[in-house]
Amino acid sequence: MQTDNEEKQSNVAHSIFSLDFSQCEEALSESILFNGSLGPHNGVKPYRCNQCDKDFTQSSSLKAHLRIHTGERPYQRSQCDKAFFQNVHLTNHLRIHTGERPYKCIQCDKCFKEISNYKRHMRIHTGGGLIRCGQCDKVFSQNSDLAKHMRTHTGEKPYKCCQCDRAFSQSTGLKSHMRAHSGEKPHQCSQCDKAFSDTSALKRHMSIHTGEKPYVCSQCNRAFSHNNDLIGHMRIHTGERPYKCSQCDKDFSRSGSLKTHMRIHTGERPYQCTSCDKAFSDNSALKKHTKSHTGERPYQCSQCDKAFYVNSELKTHMRIHTGEKPYKCTECDKSFSHSSSLKSHMTAHTGEKLYQCSMCNKDFSENSNLMRHLKTHINMESLSVPKVEVKEELICTNVIETDELLMSEDKCFINE
Incomplete structure (x- = not known):
């Protein structure tokens, strides 16, 4: 009795002579065929995971996928305890420590650690497949990014900390917060011995070494290392105070100021x-x-x-x-x-x-x-x-x- 996998391979073998490979110079033999060369041409995925029924075009992809089920993480960084399913994930992780961003946008000079983020970013310039938020004028390259953004409008915070009562709109926010409990600081500055719990803190710190302040206030010419700092500063001029205290009628221009103010009520x-x-x-x-x-x-x-x-x-x-x-x-x-x-x-x-x-x-x-x-x-x-x-x-x-x-x-x- 044929398995699903054998049946797929049999169907592929029967249809080999009906396929047009005029745009590809690969010489396909039966052995190459079953090693996954055919998949990219017609979308066939002959390699199936026996744990979750996912299909793959190449045996190497199936092998890497199976590590999700086994928990095997063979690719480890010697300087820290992080380990990964695939070598490409280790390579991307190392760029956190080195600061390397090899994928540069030729339209706006932004740089990225991973090619997937670079490709997503390029859609902003090409306009291909952009999705607009119905509540504001922001646009996104993926539905998942729009879904995350919508939580800023709905206030939904599905990611809850098991150590305290904090909740977050994104999983990355929870992951970063958990380091406050564990004390973990995996992001090391390459210029000095300081380490940080998240990449945004490391980026802010790096401006001390570079001195770069590209974001300039149009009202008073003050310059800032990051756009978020400029946005917060501009509220001094506009008088905008969007962060309101739930205990009294005070409001603040920065979320950090509200957080500090709340300690008046809690006594913390x-x-x-x-x-x-x-x-x-x-x-x-x-x-x-x-x-x-x-x-x-x-x-x-x-x-x-x-x-x-x-x-x-x-x-x-x-x-x-x-x-x-x-x-x-x-x-x-x-x-x-x-x-x-x-x-x-x-x-x-x-x-x-x-x-x-x-x-x-x-x-x-x-x-x-x-x-x-x-x-x-x-x-x-x-x-x-x-x-x-x-x-x-x-x-x-x-x-x-x-x-x-x-x-x-x-x-x-x-x-x-």
Whole structure:
């Protein structure tokens, strides 16, 4: 009794003389025929998997496929514990570590690690088989890409973490998140010894070495390494704040700012100082605080002798020398050197009072007025200055010392 596989091979053999090979110079013999040379010509797939009924044109493809069922991963990288079913997958993986992107688009200079991604990308330029989203104007080269994109409109997050309650719209997001639990950092920088849990973090880091910042703001000429950073920055100028808190009426221009803000409601302070018992709700505040132990101020102004803990403070300070005022009020013709000043100014139009004294609960529209008011509470004998509670939308930590309030872009930092 013939098996399915034998029957297929028999049918192929009977039809050999009726096929036209005028466009192919391969000399086919019966032995070559059964090794898979015929398949590419007429779509016949004589090699069937006995586990799942998938068919293949070549025996080598069937052999590689069977490893999915057996779990065999013979292709392993010596520098890490990753192993793969096929050699081509190992080759693609190695490019994560080397940064190699051999497939370059001649239309827009984008480069890709894998030829499949390159081919998909080329459809953007050729227009072949593009699928448009019905909710927005984005186009995609594959139905699967459109399906993933649609989750941004529906809010669907089918990939759930088994360690915590986080959920993700894409499997890659879950995979990357799981490394937060495992501590795995497989993406190594080729220039230094730093490693990262995902490729996007490695790409951002690489701009430190290259210095490349191709994305320039049309409003203030600030340049960024990545387009996402520019998109987030542009919201400072447009006033767009798409990330809304579910617990209160606050909204934010960046998802990271919302995440940090949510810790006000949860009380979470995951960033612990190793030198003292202080903890912080965001990593940038911890980094700045750590320098208060070391006294390190590595960012020196080239125009005067001032030095700063963090680079963002130096950038803000430099506007004193340059006179740059990129933050423009939409209600009048005033402009400001940093966003916090614009935010304070906007209260003159809205009447909102953002700053509150913790001693008497009096509200103020500007921080400078609050500082002047605080002098009425100062104990002149001990020269102690009371701590001040500032409304949470301006800072990551509610309480600041009144002797110094350091502002940087959308954040206020505490001088510890």
